[in-house]
Amino acid sequence: MATQPEHPPIRTYKPRRGRLTTRQARELTTESQYLLTADEDLDLESLFDGRPVFLEIGFGTGITTAQMAAQEPDFGFLAVDVHTPGVGDLIGRIHDEGLSNIRVIAGDAMQVLEHHLKGSSLAGVRSFFPDPWPKIRHQKRRLVQPDRAVLIADRVQIGGTWDLATDWSPYADHIELTLGACAHWRGGRVPRPHWRPVTKYEALGLEQGRQIADFRYVRTELAHTF
Template sequence: MTIRTYIPRRGRVSKRQAAAIGDADGLLLPASEELLDLVEVFGGLPVVLEIGFGTGSATVTMAATAPDLGILAVDVHTPGIGDLLYRAREKHLKNIRAIAGDGLVVADQMLLESALAGIRTFFPDPWPKARHHKRRLVTPANAALLASRTTVGGFWHLATDWQPYAEQVQEVLDASRQWTGGVIPRPTDRPVTKYETTAIHQRRKVTDLWFRRTEVC
């Protein structure tokens, strides 16, 4: 996996974010090349991988409303990791863990086949320029990787404010025998994310897409 779907950003880490990272109390797992035992980490709960949670405000709200679901939240951006950890601690959540790293690398190196009940990808970086399309998170290779880590019947819920990207998601996953689904009405239980707030303010249409992991014989 050589093409990054993000630009590494430094970003200022506030005192609150640094303190939350320093005192993560087991909520922050190290990125590593070793397999992660999700059963041990989440006590047997079905686990959803969220790739690219940003500030984690929606992630934490969803984790709080579904305590019977484990959330493995992965992002590369350090200030956002601090925000997520702060919010999770504030709500005393037990069903959330964060990893600072590339969600695709985590899926590839740390997760067993069929380990996940689902995947969430809300507002992946749109990479609008044609020469950057190869950086988009939803590609045939990444769709196959994530399918291999998702149990049959599991889901991949995506949302984007970039219509051509919504079309690409549909095309890529239509071409995959491992996923079936498409555009859905915005689920009422999906909180508005930080990025989405800006998209709404700038009057961009938001599209939710939902795919199910199929059984491929």
């Protein structure tokens, strides 16, 4: 019998039920070469024909993911989100637009990173507008945490990148403090990258008059800690 871990991992998301449209349900149930399961070891080399791979954590509707994949055809995009309607949307977009360089996982990106990706296997990670978890008692759920920063660093090649953006200024400060204190990453705030399309959440933040902060961190040359 499988044993439960003593302390279940702290999730960066709140499980939510989303109603699926007929198209989203069809995209999720029809066998697709683009949809992977969250519990398989990933051979990125063969999945992406040797292209360097970016992991996108929390792609939402996937509109941005599809745009990035179309404009960067020499890279592979491993797109992971827990919210299944968005996964259905992205698979639909891949089929409609004939994008061959995206693979999608419906699941927890932290589990994928911890259990199914090899060390130094990623060219970079992209996390745009991760949930800000503004309440103090929820802040341990934020994606950017010291232990998660070390795990992500282990899976990214030296010289690889972690690009982030947020519209929540306390989270921007938190990112700067946390990654500034992590010896595996060097970087900080950057002007908005020309290649980053406006995301759905960003558009909502802009409508509400929020400031957008972009960050780029580069994986340093420290020895692996895992």
